[in-house]
Amino acid sequence: MSSTSFEIADEVQEFAERIIDQHHPHLQDAKDKVGYFFKYGSSDWAGKCKKCTAFEREITGKMFLIFVNKDAWSHMDLTQREALVDHELCHIKRASSPRIDSTTNEVIQDWAIADEPESWSTRDHDIEEFSDVVNRHGLWEKGIEKFAVAVRNAPYQMDFEELEKQRKLKVAN
Numbered sequence: 001m002s003s004t005s006f007e008i009a010d011e012v013q014e015f016a017e018r019i020i021d022q023h024h025p026h027l028q029d030a031k032d033k034v035g036y037f038f039k040y041g042s043s044d045w046a047g048k049c050k051k052c053t054a055f056e057r058e059i060t061g062k063m064f065l066i067f068v069n070k071d072a073w074s075h076m077d078l079t080q081r082e083a084l085v086d087h088e089l090c091h092i093k094r095a096s097s098p099r100i101d102s103t104t105n106e107v108i109q110d111w112a113i114a115d116e117p118e119s120w121s122t123r124d125h126d127i128e129e130f131s132d133v134v135n136r137h138g139l140w141e142k143g144i145e146k147f148a149v150a151v152r153n154a155p156y157q158m159d160f161e162e163l164e165k166q167r168k169l170k171v172a173n
């Protein structure tokens with residue numbers, strides 16, 4: 001069993017900053033508030049995002065830490081890596097106050113001050129469910145329906161029948 005260790009993950013940071021530019025405007029001026037680390041050693045997750053404790057903030061100067069399991073990362077292709085990093089960034093929530101721009105009439109988000117820990121919180125997943133329950137009972141809750149709509153709209157569609165066929169082939173092998 002390999003022991004646990006950590007390493008600064010510049011590679012993950014590069015992914016993250018690209019994704020922030022595209023999809024996370026609340027982090028645009030706060031890129032330096034997130035620290036990225038590879039975790040070596042076994043874990044039952046591929047990625048993790050946590051808000052820093054006061055002590056962690058003190059020693060890292062960050063508001064959030066994102067950990068990526070190195071073994072999982074090395075088995076992922078480019079799109080999977082992007083999805084994982086995007087997922088972890090989605091856990092970061094920043095307080096804001098909307099206001100209407102008087103000239104354009106557009107709603108503008110004024111993000112809370114990046115240096116204040118109270119400006120930040122973590123966001124839970126839109127959906128928490130066991131795949132067994134979905135298999136047995138379908139989309140029984142509103143949150144799951146919302147999630148299903150997002151899945152249907154996603155660019156890549158997993159073909160369930162194709163997946164079953166592959167699974168059976170694997171079993172047959």
Ligand SMILES: [Zn+2]
Pocket residue numbers: 087088091125
């Ligand atoms: Zn998550």
